[in-house]
Amino acid sequence: MNDKPWRSAAKAMSWRLMGTCDTIVISWLLSGKLNVALSIGVVELFTKMFLYYSHERVWDKIALGRKKSSTTDYQI
Secondary structure (H helix, E strand, O other), rough: OOHHHHHHHHHHHHHHHHHHHHHHHHHHHHHHHHHHHHHHHHHHHHHHHHHHHHHHHHHHHOOOOOOOOOOOOOOO
16 A cells, blocks of 8 residues: 555654754754754754655655555455
8 A cells, every 4th residue: 555645744744843843952952052953943844854755755666565455455
């Protein structure tokens, strides 16, 4: 079963929101400056979301590790 593109986009957004919060906290702890941490977080939010989405779409086309689905998923 292949995922639809909107599913990959939703996964990318939810993952990036979580990852961005992590990046902001780490950047703030290392720099001690909230404005620097927020700037880093905003930039990486968009770049990594694009990279994740692209990564998901490429992997959706690769059969490695997938089970072949049968034509009948259920029987009546």
